[in-house]
Amino acid sequence: MRFSIAPDHPCLPGHFPGRPLVPGVVILDRVIEAVEAAHGPLDALRLPQVKFLQPLLPGETAEIELTPAADAPRWRFSVRRGETVLATGEVAAGAAP
Numbered sequence: 001m002r003f004s005i006a007p008d009h010p011c012l013p014g015h016f017p018g019r020p021l022v023p024g025v026v027i028l029d030r031v032i033e034a035v036e037a038a039h040g041p042l043d044a045l046r047l048p049q050v051k052f053l054q055p056l057l058p059g060e061t062a063e064i065e066l067t068p069a070a071d072a073p074r075w076r077f078s079v080r081r082g083e084t085v086l087a088t089g090e091v092a093a094g095a096a097p
Contacts, residue, residue, distance in 0.1 A: 001034040007058040022056040027087055031077050034064045035091050042073065042093040050089035054081070062086060 012020040073093040
C-alpha cells in the first residue's frame with residue numbers, strides 16, 4: 001500500500017516547527033489500515049515491536065510491505081521510501097500473551 005501525508009495535514013503543526021516530520025503514530029495508523037485492508041477489521045491489534053529508522057517528510061510517498069509471520073495472526077511490516085527503510089515492526093491481532 002502506498003501513501004503520502006499532505007503538507008497541510010493537521011498532525012504537522014508543531015511536529016516540528018521549521019522542519020515538519022510525519023509523526024510515527026500517523027505512519028503506524030497507515031500500517032494498521034494496510035493490515036485491515038488485506039485481512040478485514042481485526043480486534044485488539046498490538047504493535048509489539050516497532051523501530052523508526054528514518055523520517056518521512058510531508059508530501060513524500062512511502063510504501064508499506066506486509067509479510068505474514070509464522071505465528072498468525074501476526075504480520076511483519078516495513079515502510080519504505082524507495083529503497084530507504086523508514087520503519088519496521090510487527091502487528092499482532094488478539095490480546096497480549
